[in-house]
Amino acid sequence: MSDQNPGANKMWGGRFTTAPADVMRKINPSIGFDYRLYRQDIAASKTHAAMLARQGIIAAADNERIQAGLDQIRGEIDRGELTFSIDLEDIHMNVEARLKEIIGEPAGRLHTARSRNDQAVTDVRLWMRDAIDGLDGVIQELQRALIERASEHAGTIMPGFTHLQVAQPVTFGHHLMAYVEMFGRDRERLAGARQRTNVSPLGAAALAGTAFPIDRQFTAAELGFARPTENSMDSVGARDHICELLFCCSMLAVHLSRLNEEITLWCSDGFRFIALSDAFTTGSSIMPQKRNPDAAELVRGKTGRVVGSLTAMLVMVKGLPMTFMKDMQEDKEPMFDALETVELCVAATTGMVRDLTVRPENMCAFLDRGFPTATDLADWLVREAGVPFRDAHHITARIVALAEAKGCTLQALDLDAMRSVDPRINAAVFEVLAPEHSVRSRRSYGGTAPDTVREAIERAKQRWLAGTMAAEV
Numbered sequence: 338m339s340d341q342n343p344g345a346n347k348m349w350g351g352r353f354t355t356a357p358a359d360v361m362r363k364i365n366p367s368i369g370f371d372y373r374l375y376r377q378d379i380a381a382s383k384t385h386a387a388m389l390a391r392q393g394i395i396a397a398a399d400n401e402r403i404q405a406g407l408d409q410i411r412g413e414i415d416r417g418e419l420t421f422s423i424d425l426e427d428i429h430m431n432v433e434a435r436l437k438e439i440i441g442e443p444a445g446r447l448h449t450a451r452s453r454n455d456q457a458v459t460d461v462r463l464w465m466r467d468a469i470d471g472l473d474g475v476i477q478e479l480q481r482a483l484i485e486r487a488s489e490h491a492g493t494i495m496p497g498f499t500h501l502q503v504a505q506p507v508t509f510g511h512h513l514m515a516y517v518e519m520f521g522r523d524r525e526r527l528a529g530a531r532q533r534t535n536v537s538p539l540g541a542a543a544l545a546g547t548a549f550p551i552d553r554q555f556t557a558a559e560l561g562f563a564r565p566t567e568n569s570m571d572s573v574g575a576r577d578h579i580c581e582l583l584f585c586c587s588m589l590a591v592h593l594s595r596l597n598e599e600i601t602l603w604c605s606d607g608f609r610f611i612a613l614s615d616a617f618t619t620g621s622s623i624m625p626q627k628r629n630p631d632a633a634e635l636v637r638g639k640t641g642r643v644v645g646s647l648t649a650m651l652v653m654v655k656g657l658p659m660t661f662m663k664d665m666q667e668d669k670e671p672m673f674d675a676l677e678t679v680e681l682c683v684a685a686t687t688g689m690v691r692d693l694t695v696r697p698e699n700m701c702a703f704l705d706r707g708f709p710t711a712t713d714l715a716d717w718l719v720r721e722a723g724v725p726f727r728d729a730h731h732i733t734a735r736i737v738a739l740a741e742a743k744g745c746t747l748q749a750l751d752l753d754a755m756r757s758v759d760p761r762i763n764a765a766v767f768e769v770l771a772p773e774h775s776v777r778s779r780r781s782y783g784g785t786a787p788d789t790v791r792e793a794i795e796r797a798k799q800r801w802l803a804g805t806m807a808a809e810v
Contacts, residue, residue, distance in 0.1 A: 503707025541572035574660035646671035
């Protein structure tokens with residue numbers, strides 16, 4: 338720093354004559370959150386320096402000193418010994434400044450043939466790759482918990498709902514397996530996002546590439562990327578990889594919210610299908626009898642926070658021309674927050690799935706409401722009496738009205754009352770009106786029959802628990 342520009346940034350302030358305003362010193366730095374990228378930043382810098390030496394752009398001796406200095410910095414940060422400076426703005430310049438303190442003049446050669454623009458996006462892509470792998474693992478554990486509980490309850494009968502009204506009998510295992518499929522698609526989306534993320538922008542420099550004879554294929558391979566990016570402007574100007582990750586997180590959060598909404602309903606006095614232990618509930622400061630499913634409610638509530646991160650990213654990006662704009666500094670906080678939030682929510686949901694106690698007697702009692710085997714009656718008319726389904730539907734609706742007027746279930750309605758609606762009905766109809774029969778009869782692929790559910794569970798174990806999604810893409 339020269340005497341002519343006291344306070345100007347020593348890394349880029351050569352043409353500046355005054356220090357930034359105090360408010361600029363508050364709004365401009367990103368070190369308060371992008372310090373999380375230090376491992377990725379150091380790994381990319383080590384690879385970049387090795388490439389520069391390999392290409393004869395810097396001396397081998399300088400590369401050796403840079404490598405040793407970066408290793409030292411990594412250790413200092415790991416141990417919490419390095420104090421970051423907001424005057425150095427971001428993790429990149431904090432690392433470079435510390436490197437200069439350690440090894441002196443050779444540190445200045447590290448930034449040859451690169452810019453903070455390609456440096457930052459490289460770091461983010463490396464971080465995202467690791468984050469996606471970690472998230473895939475915790476979702477897989479949630480699937481494992483759901484599959485384990487589904488195995489226990491493949492034959493436990495409960496009401497299935499449409500419009501939150503009793504529709505048809507299903508099994509609790511079948512219900513849980515629906516979420517296994519939802520979370521599986523979340524993992525597939527994340528794997529696809531990882532594939533599109535796993536390209537290296539390093540070497541794109543500020544926006545136009547570089548005149549130095551760099552080897553982008555080498556740095557891409559050394560960092561584990563599939564290939565270098567194709568266009569230098571797109572390399573530093575694109576943020577759709579972050580938007581896509583945030584969409585994946587948002588969709589995952591929505592699925593988590595739906596499951597936790599059901600957990601909340603099932604715990605309520607109107608259902609009592611399950612109970613959660615003290616580990617996942619809280620009490621009331623005034624009502625001593627209360628046991629509130631706060632963990633489920635909080636997961637449901639945090640969905641808005643994750644979707645908000647996606648919205649913030651889309652709004653930030655939507656009006657930007659090529660290539661880099663300082664607006665893009667706002668990409669990291671929503672990314673970090675969304676990933677941390679959904680990981681926490683997945684872990685909490687996994688804990689609740691493993692913790693919950695199922696109350697089959699309350700599930701069965703619920704089947705006395707809503708005439709859940711009405712479709713079975715209509716199907717019987719089609720199958721046994723040769724009635725077209727649309728006619729059978731009308732006949733069944735009239736029989737349901739009779740049962741409703743008498744205040745009884747279809748099973749409890751006498752045969753004469755049914756025959757008054759359609760004389761083709763005989764006593765054999767009662768064989769299909771029990772919820773147990775209804776569930777056993779749904780043997781179509783993907784259906785709720787207990788044996789069909791058990792087959793689905795075995796397929797799910799092979800499909801979702803055998804490995805990671807990232808390895809399959």
